[in-house]
Amino acid sequence: MKPAKLPDNELERLQALYQYDVLDTDAERVFDDLTELASQICETPICLISLVDPDRQWFKSKVGLDAQQTSREIAFCSHAILQDELFEVPNALEDERFFDNPLVTSAPDIRFYAGMPLKTPSGHNIGTLCVISEQPKKLTKQQRHALAILAREVISQLELRIQNKKLELANSFKTQFLSNVSHEIRTPLNAIIGLSDLLLQHKSLCDIDQQAKDYIQQIAFSGDRLLGIINSVLDLGKIESGNMELEPSPINLVEVLDKNTALLNIKAQQKGVIIESSNGLPEPTMAMMDATKLSQIFSNLLNNAIKFTPEHRHIFVNYHLINSDLIIEIKDQGVGISQADQACLFDKYVQVGKHKSEQEGTGLGLSITKGLVELMGGNISLISELGHGSTFRVCLPLTLIESPEQPAIAQYQGKLPCDLRVLIVEDNKVNQIVLQALLDNIGVSHDTVDTGEACLNQVLQHQYDLILMDINLPGISGLEATKQLKQDNYSSKIVALTADVFCRNEEKALFDDFLTKPIQIEGLRQALNKLFHARLS
Template sequence: MQSAPLHSTEHQRLATLLNYEVLDTEDERAFNELTELASTICGTPISLISLVDDHRQWFKSKVGLKANETPRSIAFCTHAILQDEVFEVNNALEDPRFFDNPLVTGDPDIRFYAGAPLVAPDGSPIGTLCVIDKEPRKLDASQLRALTILSAQVIGQMELRLHNRRLDRIHREQQTLFATLAHDLRTPFNGILGLSKHLSRKAETLSPARITQLAHGVLSSSLQVYQLLDELLQWSASRYSSKSSHLSIQPLLPLIERSTELYIDTMALKNITFNCNVKSDLSVCADATLTKTIIRNLLANAIKFTPENLSIDISAEPNDSFVEIRVSNNGSLIPEDTRKNLFSQTVASEKGTMGETGNGLGLKLMQEFVETQGGKIWLEQNEPDTNTFCFTLQHPSSTTGIV
């Protein structure tokens, strides 16, 4: 028996298969009808939609077979996914690759096999639509053509299924996002309206110090509104644009400076010292819009949890093929139970040191923005006295063909 070698793009092939989120799912009528049609057209008692992962072939749909999966090492389909066209074995007993295969010498006693690769839009063959008989035979040209067409229909159903699942997920996210925004926007808007109304009515009788205090309150509330709306717009763009990121080589320091301009007055309100330790000649391969949004969000969180008269630090260092950016504050520490779920789900937002509110959506969104640029984001666990968020962007030396 000869086991098939791995596909030349095995890593990408497996990633594409997993992306469909179809392995170990229930039967679905659309796939069962295609399997039945393949069996009828080809005149075979067995027909399968077989998906090949790293250790098995699993059957999304089957006709004439009880098994749900078989080991990859003995699967005919692992040979079929290496071909560009239908892979046909007319008599397995006479084929040196299969004559002693357990699927030939025992149940289901395969003699004839024909498998059309299921090729995803990115070119990855994730499995086959195959027909099997217990007797030697050969498909004619029309049957081969029909099997090829049906295999394309299987992929079409996979794409439709994935699209519908994504729409369902986006719909659920929308409901959560809009409900949260509707709640969280009321507080800063009420603050803006109340403080502005008070200024308008009492400005002539208020002391300069009180006017300054009210103005700072308006500023703080306005920035909260801005951040919420910015996250909403970025969230929408990341899901509905054809391209989620546009990478180019960018000097990092100007990105940080433009991102922090918005918060200079807010930090002054809490007398926070801001330290930026980033070399002027350090560049990254990044999407400028997404990166500025990430920095703004992390800085806003740092300001929120930094008490008066303390400091916030931003630093960056090249590390192998990446640049690691760190945003640290030595204020109120994030609770341990919250730390565990920061990037895995939407977490309940905590109030800041001056009662600042938030929506609990920012970090999950920032994770998406970092990962779409090929980086990672995490909360440093080995610094018990600070909150330090780290994220990586690609170093220009690790990329080619990007300007």
């Protein structure tokens, strides 16, 4: 037996192998399919994807062999990686390099071997795609050619692994970046929107100075618009990173779609656009679906139609069922979309049909809509002609359910128990002021601390009905503080406050409710009323 010598570029070859991070990984169907195909084409009972490291040949995929690896010293593949063409041994018993090799003299009783080097784009042979038989033979020209093609496909799949890992890393960095952006921008927005909201409810100020009220309304409007832009960017980021999750619940499709149509009809009327709605759904039509995302899809498309439809023109809205699919069609008499623009309509980097006079929108609405539709397992299509309007059609698969008995709907009012006590846990001074002002306006007493450690000490000394817990705190985080309170069997309610929209469901499950900054007075009031059941008397 003659062991193979080491390649001249052994160090670089090993570095090329290690970059794939594939050694000792689980079997993968894509590689198993290639070995199965090579075995059939070459008419051999054994086929291996063999990767040669410093001491062994390890099999990423195998057909017809139980072993997972063998010593590099006795490996036929150690010889094969020394050349760039197919390495073929017609009869190992007649080859002085292998006649006394343990793999020849005992199982698997190799007689025939043909190995095609797995050459990386950098020119390094990291292993082979090899076929083996216990009978002497020789590959045909077509078989040799096919083996070479399949070996290149093995490398292509390994390269794809690298690209996927790079994408995963890039997505991770992007998610972290967007999470930081979300927190850093929403925190000052919390003050802008929250305080302007309170000022607009300050009747003495608004009654005395109309100009001041107008200024405050402009601040509130600009804050809401900036929040809308930020939400669009973050929604797109969540979809692309896979952090957007569906939250299905039993909903009445008729109720959800009719409500959204009615809300946007107000905007249409203000512009002089006429919405004609045709509902082909039986009442009620109950389904398990994420109502928020359905509303977002529908509102984005109808908003778009209103935006691009001139005064006195019509928009036709229709929703109906085909088998178990919900079909939504929105047809407008707007400006239409050219064939060239249709090709990039859902591209987040391109905004089509934008007129110089328009001052609103990010151009992300349709990209987000398409992402949400696909997340829900559906598809979206467009028929449009420049100057003759557009028709968007959405098809969403449904899980229809029986109509449940309607429970009595709890109605809440702003009046809460007079002895309600709240602990604010918030490190940002401006956010402290906002939350304190909001709670004062509602008539709820409160204390404030700025760290998780201070929160844990405070609840030992005072009784609270509710903790408003900021998640991002110096020292121990709001999550860690909440986990500690749960471990100590703390029974009062805890509501998370965060400016980060990328929180995971397992984090949300820790809390009784989850409020995303900026927090407005009505949202806070509804959350408190829901938690403490302040019903209409």
